Amino acid sequence: MSTMAVPEVAVTAVDEGFWTRARKTGAVLLALGVLAVALFGALATGQQARFTLSETEGGAALAINGTVGAILFGLITAAAGAALLAGVPKRWSTVLLGVGLVGFVLSFLCWQVSAAPAGNNFMPLVNVVRNTFYLALPLIFGALAGVLCERSGVVNVAIEGQLLMGAFSGALFGSLSGSVWVGLVAAALGGAFISLLLAVFAIRYLVDQVVMGIVLNLLAVGVTGFLYERLMQTDATKYNSAPRFGNWEIPLLKDIPLIGPALFRSNLFLYLGLLLVLVIHIALFRTRWGLRTRSVGEHPTAADTLGVKVLRLRYRNVLMAGLVAGVGGASYTLALYSFTKNMIGGKGFIALAALIFGRWSPTGALLAALFFGFADQLATYLGAIGSSIPSQFLAMLPYLATILAVAGLVGKVRAPAADGKPYIKG
């Protein structure tokens, strides 16, 4: 039996000596930049890489020679890395990291777009931005549901189930009533139903919250799949033809170039999602409810001592999370597609990843969700232009990024201290 005295679990990563976290990040960025210059620069062609500000090839565009672009943006990444490595004031490190990563992505895109078959050397930015947001939408709702739950100390692995139940219930009741609004309310309640089970079993019966989440996901898959086959497949017109929300154009805003057509001619769910991010962010960090939620998530005993009703607050937050996730599920069935079996297909788990990657904050979750949505959209785009990069590896990106984040390689990730711990008053 070895009795080695290494710190067994390095919770506090003390940056010792020269190799601070910023320097390590800088070294990685520098390597990426050099890679981009050497590899992307060599592989890119002299074709113009055009980034059009429309949905098609035409119109105004930002264009750059492929090789030049790949090398230029690679150099920007390398420079950002070098600056971090040389040691800069702390407030600059996040900015530099962002600049470096964006440079890397742009360098990659210059290579891909310029190397695409003739006639495809363009990237329609309006499409890309719009689809990024659409693909990120269930992730945004799901991650917000996670924020509401986990900030108050209840682990929510059941996001997938909440989204699925919301999608199903929205489709079913929307079809039966013929009204989108009834469908929307039903979807929210469907998500809340899964949440209710989570809350009762986790808070009242003290079942392990991760266990409960996993089981609830399976339950949601089973129940919706069963009812789908029994009802929706046999009589799709009656049970699975929900009306859909149309696109609402916002005056003035819709005329902004690029962002206008991409974002402000969209359906209710996109506006609702972005609004919810804002509302929950303000509520969480600026209101009494938010302070209480955070204190219950960090130290429920202390909160209880100060008179906060810990269990009631947790019940309420978990139920609200279900409402939010249910609406997220409806963003599929009441806007885009009709219900199919297991249609969420793992988005709930990417939402969980976005929650963790965004460090349990609403705005962080939004950015993470957009990043994951962009990766998703990029995979589609590269598939369409016949890229040599297998789309499966791009699809892995969110998951790998989350593993790196959790392992502490990209900044520090810390969950609310009491997340997952049942509170027993006494």
Added chain:
Amino acid sequence: MSNPNPVSGSPDKEPATEAQEAQSEARANPTAPAGDSERAVTATATKEPAAEPRPSLGRLFLDNLWAANTVTVTVLAVLLAMLVGAVLIIVSDPAVLATYGYITARPSDAINSSWTVVSEAYANLFKGAIFDPEASGFSAALSPISETLTYTAPLVFTGLSVALAFRGGLFNIGAQGQATIGVVLAAVAGFALPLPPGVHLIVALIAGAAGGALWGFIPGILKARTGAHEVINTIMLNYVAVYFLSWIIIQNGVQNPRRADAISKPVEASAQLPRLLGDNLRVHAGILLAVLATWFVAWLLNRSTLGFELRAVGENPDAARTAGISVTKTFVLVMVIAGVLAGLGGSNMVLGSTADALTPQVIAQIGFDGILVALLGRVKPWGVLMAALLFGALQAGGNRMQSYSGISLELVTVLQALIVIFIAAPALVKAIFQLRAARAARLQTSLAKGW
């Protein structure tokens, strides 16, 4: 006395603390399972010398039957789940539902039609899983059992994988991913290597185990080195594995050249697990390996040094560290062994009779089902075997229920999830049925350590 589960005949030793708890409780509540009656009676006799007249055997049995012990709670959980399942069957059948429209006028209609549809579904579930009285001939009579055992084998492996990690204080949600990598390597070894029969099978199994081990090692080492939570990492790795599978299937040399869809070359006969009861029945040697694995895990947990360290770390890592056990090393080892088990479970799916080539859905849900199996089996090896049998039977019966009664196979998923929900909250079952309190009904999943 320490084993409240006479059905499983589990040789598991309870941890010392539980045994003490058991003794103190036995003193307060002198009851014992009927199967253990002799030992129980002597135990009570020594502990309470002539304090009160000994209750009769029958009385003991009845008392214990309605206490919230493991078996009773499990049986009641299954019953409750089937009850909810029956409600789902009824509400999803428009014809039956219509009879409820006039239930006040003629309640017999509603009751009769509900009873018909539900009883027919569950009868088919039974016939598909255990025994069909109308079947004639050796092969047909054994067919349900054969099907059940075929579905059971991989679940035993993934269930053991999750259970072992649980005992070491880790929640292995990654059995699905480990089984996925396992099935890829096992299949590739199964069709790419030119080896003689026997050797080929062993090499393929080892390849599958190695794949699972690698996929278990990653979260293990990350947990040990950086403290990254294994729940998050295993969830993420599950999806990485899924995409890896869908990528490798369509590569040259792996994809079946005669097919346009995503399917690999078939595994050669020399690498397939032999069938046990002739070619007509699907049951294969995987179930024997599963029993062997159960025995091995039971031995590992209860008799080996590693098992002791593992349980110590699982119970209290700080105490284990103080006692000189390397917690990091144990975390990594636990995850590697769990990965090996899940990898073998995955291999079963392609080397057995379920499939002979990789497809995107080749391992179905065995990893996630393994979590349920482990919980239902109370994270004990022989309990896992029993739980896997129940789940295998539900799967096999569900197939027949789908083809004969037209009840979607998804109902089985619902039943499985509900059973585990009720098991996980014994307090709920206790409250519904007004059971008396008893020891050991509590599910040992107090892993609540958060992220």
